[in-house]
Amino acid sequence: MPSKSTKTSSADITHMPLVRLQGVGPALEKKFASLNIRFVLDLLFHLPFRYQDRTRVTSIAALQVGSDVVIEGRILGSAIVFGRRRSLLVKIQDQSAVANLRFFHFSAAQKASLAEGKRIRCFGEVRWGRSGVELFHPEYKIIDEQDQFPITSTLTAIYPSTEGLQQNRLRNTIEQALMLLKQSSTLIDYLPAELNQKFSISSLKDALLYIHQPPKNAQLSPLEAGMHPAQQRLAFEELLAHYLCLRRLRDNTQQEKAPELTPNSTLIPALLNRLPFELTKAQQKVFSEVSEDLAVNKPMLRLVQGDVGSGKTIIAILAALQAFENGHQVAVMAPTEILAEQHYLNFTELLADLGIEITFLSGKIKGKKRVEALKLISSGESQIIIGTHALFQDEVQFKKLGLMVIDEQHRFGVHQRLALREKGRSIGESPHQLIMTATPIPRTLMMSAYTDLDCSVIDELPPGRTPVNTVLLAESRRSQVIERIQEACSKGRQAYWVCTLIEESELLQCQAAEVTFDHLQQQLKNIKVSLIHGRMKPKEKSEIMNQFKAGEIQLLVATTVIEVGVDVPDASLMIIENPERLGLAQLHQLRGRVGRGSEKSHCLLLYQKPLSDLSKKRLEIMRSSNDGFYIAQKDMEIRGPGEVLGTRQTGLMEHKIANLGRDSHLLDDVKAWGESLRDQHSNNIDPLIDRWLSVNQQYGNV
Numbered sequence: 001m002p003s004k005s006t007k008t009s010s011a012d013i014t015h016m017p018l019v020r021l022q023g024v025g026p027a028l029e030k031k032f033a034s035l036n037i038r039f040v041l042d043l044l045f046h047l048p049f050r051y052q053d054r055t056r057v058t059s060i061a062a063l064q065v066g067s068d069v070v071i072e073g074r075i076l077g078s079a080i081v082f083g084r085r086r087s088l089l090v091k092i093q094d095q096s097a098v099a100n101l102r103f104f105h106f107s108a109a110q111k112a113s114l115a116e117g118k119r120i121r122c123f124g125e126v127r128w129g130r131s132g133v134e135l136f137h138p139e140y141k142i143i144d145e146q147d148q149f150p151i152t153s154t155l156t157a158i159y160p161s162t163e164g165l166q167q168n169r170l171r172n173t174i175e176q177a178l179m180l181l182k183q184s185s186t187l188i189d190y191l192p193a194e195l196n197q198k199f200s201i202s203s204l205k206d207a208l209l210y211i212h213q214p215p216k217n218a219q220l221s222p223l224e225a226g227m228h229p230a231q232q233r234l235a236f237e238e239l240l241a242h243y244l245c246l247r248r249l250r251d252n253t254q255q256e257k258a259p260e261l262t263p264n265s266t267l268i269p270a271l272l273n274r275l276p277f278e279l280t281k282a283q284q285k286v287f288s289e290v291s292e293d294l295a296v297n298k299p300m301l302r303l304v305q306g307d308v309g310s311g312k313t314i315i316a317i318l319a320a321l322q323a324f325e326n327g328h329q330v331a332v333m334a335p336t337e338i339l340a341e342q343h344y345l346n347f348t349e350l351l352a353d354l355g356i357e358i359t360f361l362s363g364k365i366k367g368k369k370r371v372e373a374l375k376l377i378s379s380g381e382s383q384i385i386i387g388t389h390a391l392f393q394d395e396v397q398f399k400k401l402g403l404m405v406i407d408e409q410h411r412f413g414v415h416q417r418l419a420l421r422e423k424g425r426s427i428g429e430s431p432h433q434l435i436m437t438a439t440p441i442p443r444t445l446m447m448s449a450y451t452d453l454d455c456s457v458i459d460e461l462p463p464g465r466t467p468v469n470t471v472l473l474a475e476s477r478r479s480q481v482i483e484r485i486q487e488a489c490s491k492g493r494q495a496y497w498v499c500t501l502i503e504e505s506e507l508l509q510c511q512a513a514e515v516t517f518d519h520l521q522q523q524l525k526n527i528k529v530s531l532i533h534g535r536m537k538p539k540e541k542s543e544i545m546n547q548f549k550a551g552e553i554q555l556l557v558a559t560t561v562i563e564v565g566v567d568v569p570d571a572s573l574m575i576i577e578n579p580e581r582l583g584l585a586q587l588h589q590l591r592g593r594v595g596r597g598s599e600k601s602h603c604l605l606l607y608q609k610p611l612s613d614l615s616k617k618r619l620e621i622m623r624s625s626n627d628g629f630y631i632a633q634k635d636m637e638i639r640g641p642g643e644v645l646g647t648r649q650t651g652l653m654e655h656k657i658a659n660l661g662r663d664s665h666l667l668d669d670v671k672a673w674g675e676s677l678r679d680q681h682s683n684n685i686d687p688l689i690d691r692w693l694s695v696n697q698q699y700g701n702v
Contacts, residue, residue, distance in 0.1 A: 012186045013177070016040040021176045023169075031165045032173075041187075041691075043177040044208050045656055047234075048157035050224050054123055055152055055216035061096035063126045063133050070151070071099060071135070072121040072143075078114045089131065090114050092122075100134045119143045139168070154213040155220070178212055181205060190684040190691075191237060195673060199233040207233045226662055235658040236666050239448060241692035242655070243674040244685050246451035250301070253452070256430040258299040259402045263291050264325040267354060268318055275314075275350070282460035283311050289456050290319050290434060294403070300432035303450055305441060306458030307628035308592025309465055312436045313346050315458075316405045319434055320347070324356055324383050328402025331431075332386040335408050337362050337538055338545070342567070343407070344386045351384075361387035361396070364538050403432045408439070438592070439585045439632060448660055448667060467626045468574075468595040470603045472619055481575055481604055482523050488573045489527045489554040493599065495573035497557045498590055500581045516577070517557040528552065533559045560586065569597035579605040579622070580615040584635035587622050614638065637661050656692070 016039060018024045018032055032038070037046055058069040073092035081089050088111055090101040101122060103110070114120070124138030159170050181187060189196070189204045196203060207230040214223060222228045226235070272279070279287070286304055293300035306312045320330040332347070334340040344360045351358065359382040361373050376382035380399030385391065435453065446455060473481060485495050497520065499513040517531040530553040532544045547553045549568050556571075560582070574594045579587055587605075595601035605619055621634045658666075677685060 013040045013044075013180050013184050014186050016180075018043070018173075021173055024173060028165075028169070028173075031162055034162050035160065035165075040177045040180060043174050044181060044187075044212075045234075046159060046174065047211055047231075047657060048159050050158045051155040051214065051220060052123070052158060053216070053220070054156045055154070057121070057151060059096040060092075060094050060099045060133070063099065065126050065128050065133075068123070068125050070121065070123045072119070073099070075114055075116055075118045075120055077116045078111060080111070083130070088114075092120055098132075100129065100131050101138055101140070102129060102134050102136050104137070113142060119145065152216075154215055155218060155223075157212055174212060178209065181208060188687070190681075190688040191240075192677075192681060195236075196233070198669075199229045199236065204233070204237070206230070226659060231657070232663070232666070235663045236670065237688070238655055238658045238692050239663065239666055239670045240674055240677070241688050242448060242658075243451055243670050244677065245689045245693050247674065247678065248685070248689070250452040253301060253430070254298050256299055257297055257428070258430050258432055259326065259328055260297045261294040261323050261326040261328060261402055261432070263295060263322055267321050267325055271318070271321060271350065271354075277462065279314065280311065280458075280460045280462055282458045283315060286456040286458055287315050287318050289454070290315060291322060293454070294319065294322050294432055299430040300434065301453050302433070302456060303435045303437065303441075303453045304456045304458065305437055307461070308438050308589060309461060309596055310438075310458040311462055312407075312438065312458060313343065314350075316343075316407075316434060316436060317347060317350055319403060319405065320384055321351070321354075323403040323432075326402065328400050329377075329380065329382070329398050330384045330403045330405065331391055331398070331401060332384065332405040333391050333407065334386075334388060336534075337364065337388055338541060339407065340386055340388050341538070341542060341545075347384060347386060356384060357382045358384045358386065361385060361390050362538065363388060363390045365390075401431045402429075403434065405434045405436065407436050438589060438628075441632060448670075466595055466598065466600055468591055468601045468603050470591065470605065470623045470626075472605050472607060472623055475606055475608050478606065481606060482520070484604070485520075485555060485573065485575070486524060486527065489524075492551075492570070493573060494548065494551065494553070494568060494571040495555050496571060496575070496590075496593060497555060498574065498576045499557065499559055500576070500578045513557055513559050520555065520557060524555065527554045529555045529557065531557045560590065567596055568593070570599070572597065572599045572601040574601075574603045575606055576603065577606050578608055579619060580607050580611060584618055584621060584631050584638070588628055588631045591622075591626075 018029050018038065018040060019026075021040065024032075032043075035046065037043055052068050054070050056070065057072050060071055060073065063069060063071070071092070071094065073094035076091040076093050076098065078088060078090040081087055085104055088103040088106040090103070092099055092101065101114075101124075119142070120140055121143055122135060122138040122140035124135035127134050127136055129136075157171065157174075158167060159174070161167065161170055187205050191204070199207075210230040211223075211228070211234070218228075223231070226232075286306075290300070290302060290304070293302055304312055304315055316332065320332070323330045332340075332343055334343055340360070340362060344358065347358055357376065359373050359376050361370075361377070365373060373382075374395060374397075377385055378397040378399060385398075390396070441450065485497075488495055497516060499516050513531060513533050517529065521529045530544050530547065532541055536544075544553065544556070548556050548571075551570060571594050574591060576582075576587065576590055582590075591603045594603060605622065607615070607619060611619070618634075618638060621631060625631055677688075
C-alpha cells in the first residue's frame with residue numbers, strides 16, 4: 001500500500017505534474033511519458049484492461065490448475081533444484097495441504113529471506129509441475145507473526161504498461177493519484193446532472209474510483225467487456241469531447257474565406273458530351289453537391305465515398321474544371337506513385353485539347369525536370385498539379401491554389417495534409433477540399449471521425465460492371481490455380497497475381513514477388529508474364545502498366561502496389577496469395593481491380609493452412625459479399641477503427657477509453673447531447689475538449 005503522503009500539499013490535480021508524487025523521479029517520469037502520461041490527471045484516465053481477484057485466500061487443497069489465486073501458509077523449507085533449468089523450490093503448507101513456489105530467477109538474499117518457519121502470502125497462477133501443484137514466480141509478502149496483514153478489499157487492476165514499468169510500481173503510483181482524487185474538489189464534472197443519471201453513476205469522480213478499484217463483489221464480465229455503467233460513462237464523455245472538437249473545427253473553418261468558384265457553362269458540358277459514357281444518377285447528384293459547395297465563399301470540406309469502380313475520378317475532374325474556369329489552380333494528391341500516375345493519365349486523356357497545363361510531381365522526379373515543374377507551379381502556368389506527398393514539400397509554391405483533391409485521405413499523415421492546406425492560404429483564402437475514398441466508411445466512423453465533413457456517397461456502379469465471384473483455395477491447390485490462369489489467358493483474358501508478406505518491408509515483399517514471378521514464368525511458358533513492384537523506377541512501372549492495358553502482358557505479378565487506381569477492363573482473374581495477412585478493406589480494394597468489363601470475373605484467395613478461426617471468419621466475409629460498406633463495417637468490428645483508417649496518422653481517432661466498435665450504440669446520444677451542450681452549456685465545451693484531447697487538438701485543423 002503506498003504512503004498516504006505525497007510531495008504536494010495541494011489537492012488540485014488538474015495540471016499537477018507526476019514528479020509531485022512519491023517515488024516518481026526523472027527515470028520513472030520518462031517511462032510514464034512513453035504511455036502519454038504526463039500529469040496526475042493522465043494517471044486517473046489510464047484505465048485497467050483486466051482485473052484479478054485477490055480479495056480472498058484460497059486453501060491449497062482447493063486449488064485448480066489455471067486459476068489465479070491468493071494462498072497463505074508456512075514455509076516448510078526451500079532448496080535449489082537442478083533440471084533443464086536451475087530453480088529455487090519453496091514448499092509451503094496451510095491447514096489443508098502443501099504447495100510449491102518455483103523461481104527460475106532468484107538471488108541468494110531472496111533464498112535466505114524465504115526461510116523455514118516464516119509465514120508467507122502469495123499470488124500467482126496455479127500450474128501442474130514436477131512436484132505437484134506449483135505457482136511459478138508468484139508475487140509474495142513475508143508476513144510478520146504479529147501483523148494481521150489485511151487482505152485487499154477491492155479487485156486488483158492490471159494496467160497497460162511498458163518495458164521497465166512493473167504492475168506494482170504502476171499500481172502504487174495510481175493509488176496515490178486516487179487518494180488525491182478522493183481529497184480533491186477540483187475535478188469538475190462538465191456533463192449536466194441529468195446526463196449522469198442516464199448512466200446511473202453520480203459523477204466522473206465516482207466512475208473513476210469504481211473502475212480503478214471495483215469492490216470485491218463486482219461482476220468481472222461487464223468490467224472486462226468495457227460495458228459497466230462507470231466505463232460507459234467515461235466512453236460517452238470521451239466521444240462527446242471528440243464530437244465537440246470536430247464541430248468546433250467545422251465552425252472555425254466556416255469562418256474562413258474561400259474563393260467563389262462558380263459553374264461555367266462552357267467546358268464542363270463540352271467534357272460531358274465527349275465522354276464515352278453517361279454519368280450515373282449517383283455521380284450526377286454528387287457532382288451537383290460538390291459544384292454548389294465550390295460556388296460559395298466558405299471552404300468546402302466534402303468527403304466523397306464510393307465503392308471500388310464507382311467512378312470517383314470523373315467527379316474530381318469536373319471539380320477541377322470548375323476551379324480552372326475561375327482562374328484557380330488545383331492540386332490532386334494520391335498516396336502512391338502508381339495511383340498518382342493513373343490520375344495524371346486520366347486527367348491528361350480526358351482534358352486533352354482544352355488548353356489546360358497539367359503537371360506531374362513526385363519525389364522521384366529530379367534535376368531539370370523538377371526545376372521546370374516547380375517553376376510552372378509557382379508561376380501559375382500549370383493549372384492542375386497531380387502528385388504524391390511531394391506536393392507538400394517546402395519548395396513547392398502555388399500561385400493561386402483554389403481546390404485540393406485528396407485521394408485515399410487516411411493514407412496520409414496529419415501534418416502532411418495540413419502543410420498542403422497552408423500552401424493555399426498564401427493568397428489570403430483557404431482552398432476548397434474534396435476528399436475521396438474507396439474505403440467505405442461505416443456510419444459509426446462517419447458520426448465520430450468525420451463529423452467536420454459533409455459526406456456524399458456514390459452508391460451506384462456504372463452499367464456493365466459485374467459482381468466478382470470470390471473463391472477460397474488452400475495453397476495445396478496452387479497447381480490447379482496455375483492451370484486456371486493458363487485457361488483464362490488462352491481465351492484472351494488477363495490476370496493479376498498479388499504477393500503479400502507478414503509485417504512486410506517493401507524490399508522483402510518485392511523479393512517475394514520476384515520469386516513468384518520466376519516460378520510462374522517457368523510454369524506458363526506460352527503466355528507473357530511480367531512483374532511490377534514499388535521499388536521499380538517510375539518509367540519502368542508506367543511502361544509495364546501501359547503494356548498490360550494494351551493486352552501485351554497476360555499475367556501481371558505484383559505487390560499490393562496495385563491496390564488502387566489501376567483500371568484494365570480485360571483483366572478478369574485475380575489471385576491473392578496469403579490473403580489472411582491483409583485487412584478486409586485492402587482485400588476488397590485489390591479485388592476491385594477485376595470485374596471492370598462485361599466479362600465474368602473471379603478472385604481466388606490462396607490461403608495458407610492452418611487458418612485461425614478469426615482468419616476463417618474474415619475470408620468468409622470476403623467470399624460472401626461484394627458490398628464495400630458491409631465489408632468495411634465487418635473490418636472495423638474485427639480490427640478496430642484505428643486499423644481501418646490507418647488511424648495512427650489521423651490523430652483525433654486515438655481514443656483513450658472509447659471503442660467505436662463496442663460503443664457505437666452511444667453515438668446518436670453523443671450527437672444529441674453535443675448539440676444540447678453547444679446551445680445550453682457552451683462554457684463547458686473548451687474544458688471538456690481540453691481534458692480529453694489537449695494533445696490532439698493540433699490535428700483538428702486538417
